Amino acid sequence: MRFTHIAIRNFKPYEDAELDLRDGVTVIHGVNGSGKSSLLEACFFALYGSKALAGTLEDVVTTGADDAEIALEFVHDGGEYRIDRRIRVSGDRATTAKCVLDGPGGTVEGARDVRRHVASLLRMDAEAFVNCAYVQQGEVNKLINATPSQRQDMIDDLLQLGKLEAYRERAGNARLGVEDVLTKKRSILEDVESQIEAKEDADLHATLNALESELDSLDEEISNYEAQRDKAKSALDAAEATLDEHAEKRERLDEIESAIEDLTAKISADETKRDDLSERIRDLDAAADDLESDIDDALARADLDDASDGAIADAREALSEREAELRDDLSDARTRAQAFETQAERLAERADDLESRAAEKREAADADAETAAEAERELESFRETRAELRSSLDDAEARFEDAPVELGEAADLLEERREARSDARESLAETETELKNARERLAEAERLRDAGKCPECGQPVEGSPHVDAISEREAAVESLEADRESLESAVESRSAAVEAAEALVEVENRASSQRDRLDLVDERIDDREETVESRREAAAEKREAAAELEAEAEEKREAATTQAERAEEVAETVASLESDLDALGDRRDRLDRVESVVDARAEKIDARDRLREKRETLAEVNRERREHLRERRERRDELRETVDEEAVEGARQRKQKAAAYLERVEDEVLPELRDDRDELQSRVGGVEAELEQLDALRERREHLAERVDALESVHEEVSTLESTYGDLRAELRQRNVEVLERMLNETFDLVYANDAYSRIRLDGEYGLTVFQKDGTALEPEQLSGGERALFNLSLRCAIYRLLAEGIDGAAPLPPLILDEPTVFLDDGHVSRLVDLVEDMQSRGVKQILIVSHDDKLVGAADDLVRVEKNPTTNRSTVERTDAPTLSASALGDD
Numbered sequence: 001m002r003f004t005h006i007a008i009r010n011f012k013p014y015e016d017a018e019l020d021l022r023d024g025v026t027v028i029h030g031v032n033g034s035g036k037s038s039l040l041e042a043c044f045f046a047l048y049g050s051k052a053l054a055g056t057l058e059d060v061v062t063t064g065a066d067d068a069e070i071a072l073e074f075v076h077d078g079g080e081y082r083i084d085r086r087i088r089v090s091g092d093r094a095t096t097a098k099c100v101l102d103g104p105g106g107t108v109e110g111a112r113d114v115r116r117h118v119a120s121l122l123r124m125d126a127e128a129f130v131n132c133a134y135v136q137q138g139e140v141n142k143l144i145n146a147t148p149s150q151r152q153d154m155i156d157d158l159l160q161l162g163k164l165e166a167y168r169e170r171a172g173n174a175r176l177g178v179e180d181v182l183t184k185k186r187s188i189l190e191d192v193e194s195q196i197e198a199k200e201d202a203d204l205h206a207t208l209n210a211l212e213s214e215l216d217s218l219d220e221e222i223s224n225y226e227a228q229r230d231k232a233k234s235a236l237d238a239a240e241a242t243l244d245e246h247a248e249k250r251e252r253l254d255e256i257e258s259a260i261e262d263l264t265a266k267i268s269a270d271e272t273k274r275d276d277l278s279e280r281i282r283d284l285d286a287a288a289d290d291l292e293s294d295i296d297d298a299l300a301r302a303d304l305d306d307a308s309d310g311a312i313a314d315a316r317e318a319l320s321e322r323e324a325e326l327r328d329d330l331s332d333a334r335t336r337a338q339a340f341e342t343q344a345e346r347l348a349e350r351a352d353d354l355e356s357r358a359a360e361k362r363e364a365a366d367a368d369a370e371t372a373a374e375a376e377r378e379l380e381s382f383r384e385t386r387a388e389l390r391s392s393l394d395d396a397e398a399r400f401e402d403a404p405v406e407l408g409e410a411a412d413l414l415e416e417r418r419e420a421r422s423d424a425r426e427s428l429a430e431t432e433t434e435l436k437n438a439r440e441r442l443a444e445a446e447r448l449r450d451a452g453k454c455p456e457c458g459q460p461v462e463g464s465p466h467v468d469a470i471s472e473r474e475a476a477v478e479s480l481e482a483d484r485e486s487l488e489s490a491v492e493s494r495s496a497a498v499e500a501a502e503a504l505v506e507v508e509n510r511a512s513s514q515r516d517r518l519d520l521v522d523e524r525i526d527d528r529e530e531t532v533e534s535r536r537e538a539a540a541e542k543r544e545a546a547a548e549l550e551a552e553a554e555e556k557r558e559a560a561t562t563q564a565e566r567a568e569e570v571a572e573t574v575a576s577l578e579s580d581l582d583a584l585g586d587r588r589d590r591l592d593r594v595e596s597v598v599d600a601r602a603e604k605i606d607a608r609d610r611l612r613e614k615r616e617t618l619a620e621v622n623r624e625r626r627e628h629l630r631e632r633r634e635r636r637d638e639l640r641e642t643v644d645e646e647a648v649e650g651a652r653q654r655k656q657k658a659a660a661y662l663e664r665v666e667d668e669v670l671p672e673l674r675d676d677r678d679e680l681q682s683r684v685g686g687v688e689a690e691l692e693q694l695d696a697l698r699e700r701r702e703h704l705a706e707r708v709d710a711l712e713s714v715h716e717e718v719s720t721l722e723s724t725y726g727d728l729r730a731e732l733r734q735r736n737v738e739v740l741e742r743m744l745n746e747t748f749d750l751v752y753a754n755d756a757y758s759r760i761r762l763d764g765e766y767g768l769t770v771f772q773k774d775g776t777a778l779e780p781e782q783l784s785g786g787e788r789a790l791f792n793l794s795l796r797c798a799i800y801r802l803l804a805e806g807i808d809g810a811a812p813l814p815p816l817i818l819d820e821p822t823v824f825l826d827d828g829h830v831s832r833l834v835d836l837v838e839d840m841q842s843r844g845v846k847q848i849l850i851v852s853h854d855d856k857l858v859g860a861a862d863d864l865v866r867v868e869k870n871p872t873t874n875r876s877t878v879e880r881t882d883a884p885t886l887s888a889s890a891l892g893d894d
Contacts, residue, residue, distance in 0.1 A: 001122060001814045002847045003043055004080075005073040010065035012038040013869060013876040020880075021815075024862030025837060025848045034869040035876035036851045037137050037819050044134060046072035046083045047118050048126035049099065049111045057087055057094035062875075065089070067097065076121055079104040083114065122814060129814060131155075132803060135796055137819040137851070151766045155740075155799060156733065164732070168725035175718040182711040189704040192697050199694045208687045215680040222673045225665055232661045239655035246648045253639040256632050263629045270618045277615040284608035291601035298597050302590040315591055323584050330577040333570055340567035347560035354553035361546035365539040372535035379528040382521050389518045396511035403504055410508040414501035421494035422855060428487040435480040442473040513871075736802065737764055744798040750839050751790055751832040768795075786829040793821060793833065797840055804844070815847035816840060822854045834860045 007018035013035040028036045044052040045060060053059065061068040068087045075081070086098035099111040101118070108117045119125045124132060131154045146154065304311055400407040449470060741762040748760050761769040770778045770791070780791055797816070804813050818837075822830050834856050837848060850857055858864065864881040 001074060001076040003072065003074045003815055003849075005071075006039065006043055006046070007071040008039075008042045008069065010062040010068040011042050011060055011070055012062060013874065014038065014042075014878075015062065015873075015875040017876070017878045019865060019878050021847070021849070022863050023846050025841060025850065025860060026863040026865060027858050027861035028849070028851045028865045028867060029853055029858060030867030031869070034867045036867045038876070039865075039867070039878065040134070040817055040819055040849060040851060042070050043072055043817075044126075044129070046070045046085055047115075047122075048129070049085065049096065049115050051115060051126040057096070058089065058092070061087055061089050061094055081121075083118075085111075128154075132796075132800060133814040134817040135793070135819060135821060137823070148765050148767045151768075155736075155766055164725050164729040168722055168729065171718055171722035171725055175715065175722055178711060178715045178718055182708065182715055185704060185708050185711060189701065189708060192701045192704060196694065196697045196701060199690060199697070202690075204687055204691050204694070208684060208691075211680055211684045211687065215677065215684065218673060218677050218680065222670065222677065225669055225673065229662060229665045229670070232658045232665070236655055236658035236662065239652070239658065243648065243652060243655065249639060253636065256636045256639065260629060260632050260636065263625050263632070267622050267625050267629075270622050274615050274618050277611050277618075281608050281611050281615075284604050284611070288601055288604045288608070291597060291604065294597045295594070295601065298590070298594040302587075302594050304591075304594065312591060312595060316588070319584055319588055319591075323581065326577055326581050326584070330574060330581065333574045333577060337567050337570040337574060340563045340570060344560045344563035344567060347556045347563065351553040351556035351560065354549045354556065358546040358549035358553065361542045361549065365542035365546070368535040368539040368542065372532045372539070375528045375531040375535065379525060379532065382525045382528065386518065386521045386525065389514050389521065392514050393511060393518070396507050396514070399507050400504070405504070407508060407511065410501060410504035414498065414505050417494060417498045417501045419855070421491065421498050424487060424491045424494050428484065428491055431480060431484050431487055435477065435484060438473060438477045438480055442470070442477055445470045445473055734764055737762055737766070740798055740802050743801050744795060747794040747798050747801075747836065747839070748791075751794055751836050786825045789821070789823075789825055790829050790832060790836075793818075793836060797836060800840070800845070801843060815849050816845050818848070818850045818852075820851055822852055822857065830854050830856050833857070 002023065003021040005018065005020050008014050009016050019039070028039060030036050041052070050057055066089055070085045071082065073080070073082045081101065081103040083101045084098060085096065087094050088097040096111045099109065099114050101108040101114045108114050115126075122129065130136060299306070302315070304315065397407055400410075403410075405413045741760070744762060745759050748757070756772055758771050758773045758775075761771065763769075768780050770780060770783065772778065780788060783791060800813065800816055821833060825833060837850070837857070837860060841848060850861070852858070866879050866881045867876055868879075869876045
């Protein structure tokens with residue numbers, strides 16, 4: 001797997017940046033805080049999202065921005081992939097607005113699904129990625145400082161051995177589950193067998209036969225009583241029929257007598273109504289006569305000769321024609337009045353609008369004038385600033401008149417002097433190391449001489465010891481001490497030269513910044529001069545427009561007054577016409593009064609005629625009722641002769657006797673017998689149910705026995721599977737430990753060749769031990785800081801090799817990423833780190849990404865990327881550098 005392209009927007013210090021990532025060793029360099037590590041963090045974040053962050057999503061979005069975007073392109077196992085993420089900030093909270101992965105298998109959307117897909121592709125989650133391929137800044141000693149159990153978990157997870165442990169635990173849980181089920185099933189089987197034994201001891205079939213015989217006898221007795229009950233019911237029905245027949249005759253007799261009484265009452269009531277109707281008819285005749293005089297009075301007031309329908313209609317038609325004429329004239333007058341009023345209002349509104357626009361124009365003109373004045377004041381300030389900047393630039397150019405380089409070449413001078421100082425320091429360090437070794441060899445020779453042994457071979461000698469070797473070593477120590485003093489003086493001299501060059505770089509940088517500011521000030525002066533001229537012209541134009549608008553408003557105001565006066569004249573005509581219409585309304589009311597009185601008299605006459613018809617109808621109804629009354633009295637007399645009281649009494653006695661028998665049999669005898677039968681049937685059912693339960697228990701016993709046998713077989717298989725997973729994990733771990741120990745020692749020999757250490761031992765629990773050449777065992781914590789860091793990098797590279805070479809058929813691993821790996825290393829150990837990087841590259845690692853400021857690592861790079869931060873905007877930029885070496889002034893850590 002290799003990264004090919006990264007593009008970021010508003011990600012940490014980057015506003016907008018993109019970079020092609022190539023094969024080989026890429027070194028990313030820049031000053032402290034420029035954002036070098038943020039490039040690697042963007043790649044890591046693109047792959048794993050929030051799981052790759054030490055903080056929250058809000059931390060990745062550039063301060064002041066609303067969103068951030070990251071796009072990472074990479075190749076993996078022959079396929080090309082691209083991940084796009086966008087983070088949106090709303091208030092104090094950031095969320096993932098977009099997360100899409102495009103690849104050969106299609107598109108995956110959603111932060112969680114993309115993270116899972118990446119973990120599946122690479123066979124590692126975010127934590128495993130950090131433990132395998134990504135040595136983050138400040139965590140170079142992570143593996144070596146971890147406990148053996150922590151180191152064991154990290155490496156096992158990377159080698160996929162953690163899955164075997166998970167499978168073993170699952171198998172163990174399954175075994176315990178099977179044991180629980182097996183124990184329960186055995187207990188249930190024992191309980192079923194106990195129930196079967198108890199039921200077999202009871203003679204259920206003999207009990208069932210005895211109960212069925214007793215039940216047959218009881219059924220026969222119940223049948224006899226039911227036959228006698230049926231005979232008693234027949235006698236009871238016959239007696240009730242006789243009683244019902246006589247009751248029906250008596251009921252019909254009562255109904256006829258009631259009907260006779262009802263007819264007599266209705267005849268009397270209707271005769272009373274007829275008398276009342278006669279009185280009401282007389283009252284209506286009197287009311288009609290009174291209305292006749294009211295009609296004459298209404299005709300006189302309405303100026304009509306008669307109250308006929310034709311005369312009233314002719315009068316109404318004349319009124320309607322006159323009213324139509326008046327309403328037409330009134331409508332025309334109202335329309336003209338409304339038109340004049342509308343025109344007056346619109347003209348007034350137009351005058352108001354014009355005056356308002358004129359006022360706005362004057363306000364805008366005042367604002368333009370104020371803007372021009374403000375721009376003129378700013379123009380004077382910018383001109384003063386330009387003079388100050390030009391003076392400062394003249395001072396900077398004067399500073400370089402006596403300098404060894406021209407203005408613009410100070411950075412190259414500083415780079416040369418830092419390289420010279422670095423060479424002097426490296427020579428001084430080598431000389432100090434040689435001096436230390438020479439002093440140790442001199443001390444050893446003196447110790448052998450004092451012990452009477454040869455200083456050269458260490459063998460015992462007789463007489464005076466040889467002192468030639470000691471003299472030579474003393475001379476070597478003195479020579480080295482002199483060389484050290486000379487080199488220290490050279491380092492001090494070159495440091496002073498570096499400080500002088502740094503001062504020139506500072507002046508040069510300040511001059512560059514002032515040139516930028518001067519260009520910006522010139523632009524602002526031009527802008528303000530243009531603003532003064534344009535704003536003043538705009539103010540004059542707007543004042544002229546305001547005067548024109550005010551004159552037009554005055555004309556509209558005069559026209560509105562004229563139209564309002566015309567509207568008032570037409571309004572007087574409208575009032576006169578409305579008065580004429582009111583007079584016509586009074587005339588119509590008088591005609592309505594005539595019609596109303598005529599209609600009232602007609603209603604009285606109609607009501608009188610209806611009452612007369614109703615009185616005649618009541619007389620006819622009473623004649624019919626009297627005929628029905630005579631018929632019902634004859635029928636009553638006939639029914640009285642058919643009623644036999646003696647037959648009724650005999651039937652009543654037979655009914656009482658049959659009812660008493662039925663009551664005793666149905667309420668006492670049969671219920672008791674049926675209860676006894678129900679009890680016997682229940683007992684029979686219970687015995688039959690127990691026999692069915694016995695059969696069911698026998699079937700269940702067979703099923704449980706088969707289930708217990710199956711569970712015992714499964715328990716044995718799961719136990720075997722659990723132990724197999726454990727044995728396999730232990731075997732694979734031991735194999736990996738042997739291979740990892742071999743690879744670790746190969747890497748260790750590379751970085752510590754000809755040093756004081758001989759080998760490393762890695763035990764089965766991933767415990768680490770370092771052996772000196774004299775066989776002394778050391779814990780990794782006993783090494784120096786630089787040695788510990790280099791040792792840890794060796795371990796990380798060995799793990800990376802094991803994963804790349806030891807997983808059959810696996811796709812290439814992610815790039816090897818080292819973020820400031822030299823932070824704990826001195827110059828001597830850095831050169832060994834370079835050897836380690838070159839060795840990993842020679843072993844087929846396609847892509848190695850390093851963030852570093854060390855010259856030796858920069859010199860070993862195939863591709864150089866420079867990161868710079870603009871001090872004004874505080875935004876970082878990225879560019880590829882073609883030069884093979886860089887000055888130390890441009891290097892630092894994040």
